[in-house]
Amino acid sequence: xxKGATTVRALAWAIxxxxxxxxxxxxxxxxxxxxMANGKPDLSGHWSNPYTPxxxxxxxxxxxxxxxxLELSRAPLPDAKASAAxxxxxxxxxxxxxxxxxxxxxxxxxxxxDYAGSCLPFGMSRNINSPHxxxxxxxxxxxxxxxxxxxxxxxxPLAGQKWPEDIPPSWNGVSTGHWDGDMxxxxxxxxxxxxxxxxxxxxxxxxxxxxxTFRRIDARTMxxxxxxxxxxxxxxxxxxxxxxxxxxxADVVMEYSCEENNLGNLFxxxxxxxxxxxxxxEE
Amino acid sequence: MxxxxxxxxxxxxxxxxxxxxxxxxxxxxxxxxxxTKPVTFTGTVQKVMWMNPHIYTHIEVKQPDGATxxxxxxxGPPNSLFRQGWRKDTLKVGAVVTVSGWxxxxxxxxxxxxxxxxxxxxxxxxxxxxxxxxxx
Numbered sequence: 001x002x003k004g005a006t007t008v009r010a011l012a013w014a015i016x017x018x019x020x021x022x023x024x025x026x027x028x029x030x031x032x033x034x035x036m037a038n039g040k041p042d043l044s045g046h047w048s049n050p051y052t053p054x055x056x057x058x059x060x061x062x063x064x065x066x067x068x069x070l071e072l073s074r075a076p077l078p079d080a081k082a083s084a085a086x087x088x089x090x091x092x093x094x095x096x097x098x099x100x101x102x103x104x105x106x107x108x109x110x111x112x113x114d115y116a117g118s119c120l121p122f123g124m125s126r127n128i129n130s131p132h133x134x135x136x137x138x139x140x141x142x143x144x145x146x147x148x149x150x151x152x153x154x155x156x157p158l159a160g161q162k163w164p165e166d167i168p169p170s171w172n173g174v175s176t177g178h179w180d181g182d183m184x185x186x187x188x189x190x191x192x193x194x195x196x197x198x199x200x201x202x203x204x205x206x207x208x209x210x211x212x213t214f215r216r217i218d219a220r221t222m223x224x225x226x227x228x229x230x231x232x233x234x235x236x237x238x239x240x241x242x243x244x245x246x247x248x249x250a251d252v253v254m255e256y257s258c259e260e261n262n263l264g265n266l267f268x269x270x271x272x273x274x275x276x277x278x279x280x281x282e283e
Numbered sequence: 284m285x286x287x288x289x290x291x292x293x294x295x296x297x298x299x300x301x302x303x304x305x306x307x308x309x310x311x312x313x314x315x316x317x318x319t320k321p322v323t324f325t326g327t328v329q330k331v332m333w334m335n336p337h338i339y340t341h342i343e344v345k346q347p348d349g350a351t352x353x354x355x356x357x358x359g360p361p362n363s364l365f366r367q368g369w370r371k372d373t374l375k376v377g378a379v380v381t382v383s384g385w386x387x388x389x390x391x392x393x394x395x396x397x398x399x400x401x402x403x404x405x406x407x408x409x410x411x412x413x414x415x416x417x418x419x
Contacts, residue, residue, distance in 0.1 A: 082327060132360075132363070222403070257334075258336050260334035261337055270315040270394070279314075
């Protein structure tokens with residue numbers, strides 16, 4: 001083979017290898033987040049979760065199958081109680097069942113008792129929606145969610161541990177987690193039905209199943225999704241998608257005692273104390 | 284320098300108070316405060332109650348009859364304020380401030396919510412839509 005042809009061939013190979021390497025680099029996302037010993041992403045950290053007082057904001061209620069906004073009537077509800085968050089009047093903003101709509105229209109924490117103002121547990125959904133951060137403490141067997149909101153915690157087993165089948169219903173429910181590739185999937189059931197999904201007061205029943213997913217995007221970013229499945233309250237499942245950011249290292253999770261001031265407000269009557277419903281079957 | 288410190292304190296208080304103005308709070312603003320009962324007063328800072336879920340700044344006001352009345356002005360959540368650089372003693376006792384807000388629905392309550400604040404010279408330091416976060 002002439003010397004020149006060999007040189008050209010070598011050059012072609014070199015270019016091909018360079019192109020191949022460049023293509024591989026471009027096709028592989030820069031993964032700069034830590035992984036645990038079992039190879040799964042380590043979700044540990046103090047996360048800034050966007051404050052979500054209203055999960056039904058237009059455009060944010062998605063079809064879990066397509067991640068496209070659901071078409072919702074958003075018709076006014078003139079017979080609904082005053083808004084519990086903001087000044088906008090309540091509308092048909094979610095796919096309510098009759099039971100769900102009744103509980104959406106009638107929510108009135110000012111006059112009927114405010115469970116959040118009474119410093120009772122907000123519930124899994126509203127904890128995640130709160131404006132304060134959440135510290136994740138993660139190992140292969142479990143993840144602990146340390147919510148700054150009212151210094152609450154939520155523990156999620158990841159290695160097949162089982163909750164007692166007869167564990168009583170609770171404010172925050174009980175969760176189990178598993179991996180779908182690099183995405184952590186947390187399923188929560190067992191709610192007592194006393195809570196609301198958000199500050200606005202979107203309802204749920206004891207049939208609620210929350211599916212929260214957590215997927216690290218890069219060193220500082222995580223995608224969080226939540227699917228609301230509650231056939232007693234909603235005619236179909238719906239979804240929110242949000243972006244979480246790691247807080248700066250100096251920003252540490254702090255104590256938060258709701259009772260400090262609210263006890264006085266409860267005693268003075270400024271906040272009406274919450275009482276459990278007389279007819280539990282209604283919840 | 285002292286004045287700068289005082290001004291910073293007042294500005295921070297403005298941010299603090301903006302938390303009270305947040306539309307969403309885990310105890311409803313509408314539950315405690317009455318938008319039809321606006322109040323404006325000038326007084327001196329008596330103390331800051333650094334407590335969850337909202338701080339309260341006690342402001343002593345001289346009444347026309349010579350008596351004094353202490354308003355309790357609701358502010359934002361202390362953890363959020365801490366992260367913004369606010370400390371319990373940032374606004375010094377004795378600072379003169381002017382507050383506008385809503386009286387509590389309970390006529391016996393000294394609480395004021397949805398508050399804005401101005402320096403004693405009338406310069407408005409807070410417009411009601413500051414950055415402080417809601418308590419929930």
